Amino acid sequence: MSISITVEKRNIVAIMDNFTTGYGDESNTAFFIAGHTLAGVGFLAGALSLLALIYGKRPFQPLHILLMNLAIADMTLDAFILVGTGIHIYAGTTYEELCVAYTIIELSYVSHLLPLFATVAIVINQYVAVLAPLRYQTTVTKGKAFALISVSWGLVFTVAVALHIAAKPTHHFDTSVTCHCIHVCDNYFENYLAIRAPMFALIFVIFSIFTCSMLCLTYRVARKQLIASVSLADASEFNTTEGYKLHSEAPCQAPPLSARAVKQKKRLSTTIGLLVGTLIVFWTPGILDALFITWRHPGPVASESLLAHRISNLLFLLNPICDFVVYGLRLSEVQEGYFRIMSSLRRRNRPVSTSTHELHALHFTPKTTDRPSRCS
Incomplete structure (x- = not known):
């Protein structure tokens, strides 16, 4: 049994050596540190936006619910990246730990679909609000918003499960090795990448074209x-x-x-322009990277391709921060929440200068009335 375990460990070492080829240099360490930092900033930005929306105007409108969903989606993506890169940076000393880190990072890759679908839902909401403002309240309801959010999260979960089922390992280790992460890493360059890259490229291309079309239509109507x-x-x-x-x-x-x-209307036009710029700057490099991986697989990865892959990933991580600027700082609904939070903090931190005698006199001051006397 010990001989079998030793052979399995040697196989794991060989697999992880191939898996981490080009990933153990200083540039890769800098890449993980940069990703960890951007994910931390994005998570904080999403938390601030979510807090402002919670403290915002009540009752919640469908737009508030969709914006909350976008903030939660960005936080989910950044949380996976924070944990995965954190394990790789601070505890990635063994192959098993590296395997866990890369598996969590792959979950973050799947989580990129969450902000994508959340953004599409907001774009649809904007289009309906501009095209038919009088019928907006009856067309877009909170129930429909929750239903759309549930469908989007269900689609992401379905894609993740289907992706991992399709990328089943071609061979297994002994049953003593129970780490499923090792099986995922084993097939990273065999069939996992070959399935994941074209799938996500297709999804992002379809929804990017749809989102750009909706934004152009919204801008056209708003412009008219x-x-x-x-x-x-x-x-x-x-x-x-x-x-x-x-x-x-x-x-x-x-x-x-x-x-x-x-x-x-002008603010809406500016927002649409920023969203189109977001698609071009942050999404397009990732789509091109996925298409390039699909084209090159299973060939060797050159250093230039690896650098482009890292840059496209970092640009994807800037998207949640951009969402914080486009939706979190510019929309009046979110600004109102920030104002209420700051007002609450000022009231709590305001020093009490009223003396005890003044409080006592204020407490026993009789109430006055403006009603006329019956004797008058």
């Missing part, structure tokens, strides 16, 4: 409404002075949008 509102405002200003007689003979027009509505 903005131009129409400005034109109506100019016409209204002209009709109140010299063109009053001409306006009285013209058919009635809809009242112009307020300055606040115009400002909201």
Whole structure:
């Protein structure tokens, strides 16, 4: 039995040697430290956004629920990366520990679908809100928002299970080795990458095209409404002075949008532009990397390809931080939550300067009434 275990350990060492080829240099250590740092910042940003949304305006609207889902999705992704990279950095001294670290990191790779689906849900919500604002409350409800969130998380879980079932090890060690992580690492360069890379490339390409299309349609509708509102405002200003007689003979027009509505349209256009930039900067490199892995597999990985792979992964980690800026700092719903949190902290930290005598007098001050006397 001891001979069998020794052979198994030698096989594990050989497998992990192949698995960690090109991953044990100083640049790889810097890559894991950078990923660990970005994941920590992203997790903190998601927690702040979630806290602001919780303390925000009540009752919660569908947009609040979808934004909470995005914050939780970003935190889930960053949590897996924090744990996986943390094990690799601080405790990755044995092959078993490295195997656990890489398996958790692979779970984070699957978790990239969570922010993707959450972003798609928010984009759909924005499109419906701009296209049919009068029917928005009846079309988009909290129940439908929760149902959409449940479906998206169920899809991610299904993809993760299907991916690991499809990447079953081609050979197994003795039953004494019970670490499933080693089996996953064993097939990392055999069939796991060959299945994962094209699957995620296809998913991200489809949803990226869909998201860009929805954003373009939303921008187009918002742009038309903005131009129409400005034109109506100019016409209204002209009709109140010299063109009053001409306006009285013209058919009635809809009242112009307020300055606040115009400002909201401009803010929406800026948000859409930032989201399109997010897709181009953060998602496109990861899609190209997955397509390149699919094309090169199972050939050797060059140092330039490995560097591009690391950069694309780090860009993906910047996406949760960008979500914090696009949704967490710019939206009035989240800003209101931050304002309430800061106000609560100020009230708690405010020093009490009222003396005991003043408090006693204030407590026993009789209440006054404005009701007239019956004798008057």
